[in-house]
Each structure stands twice: as C-alpha cells, then as structure tokens.
Ligand SMILES: [Ca+2]
C-alpha cells in the first residue's frame with residue numbers, strides 16, 4: 001500500500017472504512033469490538049492505528065490517526081466510543 005500523504009483526508013479514510021464494513025458484512029459494532037483491543041469501551045490512538053492496519057492494510061501516520069480522532073471525538077476525551085464511531089460512519093448514508 002502506498003504511503004503517500006497526497007490527497008489523504010479524514011473523510012476518505014472514513015469512506016474506506018465504510019466500504020470495508022460493507023465488503024466484510026460487518027456492523028459498526030463489530031468493527032468497534034475488533035478495534036477496541038483491550039475492551040475498555042473506547043478506541044485510543046494505538047488501537048485505531050492497528051485496527052485500520054488490520055482492516056484496510058493502510059499504515060497511517062500518527063498525525064493522520066490524530067486527525068481522525070479529533071474529527072470523530074465529539075466529547076473531546078481523546079478517544080472514540082461506539083456512538084462516536086457509529087455517527088461518523090453512518091452520517092453519509
Ligand atoms: Ca480500548
């Protein structure tokens with residue numbers, strides 16, 4: 001997978017995750033559970049990094065991971081909870 005930053009956007013990354021969910025027949029809840037490696041009910045930066053790597057094969061820079069968290073983190077606790085993930089992945093429907 002190319003490592004180029006060119007044209008990278010949070011929205012494009014979310015679109016790829018939505019597409020992957022459809023292809024794999026997974027719900028947002030399934031994806032959340034897969035990403036939340038320590039099952040504490042939130043996804044932190046490293047969990048998002050490895051989750052995206054596992055699901056999409058994309059290795060994102062820490063800056064891009066941070067961009068995604070900032071974009072999704074409605075309650076500003078620097079972590080993504082299930083509701084935040086669900087609303088960000090379904091808002092384009
Ligand atoms: Ca976690």
Ligand SMILES: [Ca+2]
Nearest residue numbers: 073075077079
């Ligand atoms: Ca949050």
